Amino acid sequence: MPYAELTITVPESVWISEVSGAHPETTFRVLAATANAATGVARIEIDGNEAAAVCDEIRSYDAVTDLTVLGTGEAACRVQIETTVPLLLSSLQDSGVPIEMPIEVRDGELRLELTVPSETLSSLGETLDRLGIAYTVERIQQDVESDPLLTDRQRWVIEEAIDRGYYDTPRRTTLVDLADDLDVAKSTCSEILHRAEERVLKDYLADERSVPAGTTAPSD
Known part of the structure; x- marks a missing residue:
């Protein structure tokens, strides 16, 4: 199966695009997530010196219905966020793409690594194009061993x-x-x-x- 690395530009309509763009030195590490057409829940590690201020900003978005702090450290905190606009996550799921965590968002961009059948990769590209979500294929390798032990x-x-x-x-x-x-x-x-x-x-x-x-x- 093909292995691909993509950089996806998070749509401006998604809250994490604006927040991560305003704090380019902060990394948003998605540890677990699930979504349907209307709602999404994600467990995220916010890694940066402005983690507390970032949490306050996230709470101000209408699309964010709940933010619960699960733990804090010196320069990071883990939160669980519920949102009503899980556009990016739901589009990945709708394409049949198994999402391997963690994935990182930084300065408005999401880095994604995939090992999926060619038709699934094509479906993802078609879904992103249809939704007007910009992306760049950083790397694609064709003859990857089926079901590799490690990425x-x-x-x-x-x-x-x-x-x-x-x-x-x-x-x-x-x-x-x-x-x-x-x-x-x-x-x-x-x-x-x-x-x-x-x-x-x-x-x-x-x-x-x-x-x-x-x-x-x-x-x-």
Whole structure:
């Protein structure tokens, strides 16, 4: 199946376009989301020094019916937002695109990574064109292995973590240093590593559990 990377310009009618444009140094990291034609709910991490002020601005939008703060940190907070205009999310879902979280919005743009059948990718393009949503295909690779264990981004972060000694004992680098080296937020780096580790471990254990009874497992 094709693998594609898209940069989508969030429509101005969607509140996050204006808010992220007004705070270009702030990253809006969507951790989970669901939507139908009328409403949407998203759990978002707002990462930046103006997180509290950003929350107040979001509450002022008529389309935002509720904002609940779930947790706060030094320069970030996690919120759950309910909205009546889930245009972008519903359009992705209507195209049959499985959305792998987290996805990030920054300065009015959403970065999306997809591994989907060609017809689904075409359907997404047709949906975005029909709705007048601008997008750029940053990369497309055709012969991607069907149902890969890791996404390209997850593989890249894992390989960099291994090369830099993150998994060594003792560790030769910290999560903070690794995130700085890769130019991503610490929380993003942690989330990508966690999801990649989850997939690798579950795949490994699935193989181990499939070993026929009576077979001796190798020792450490």
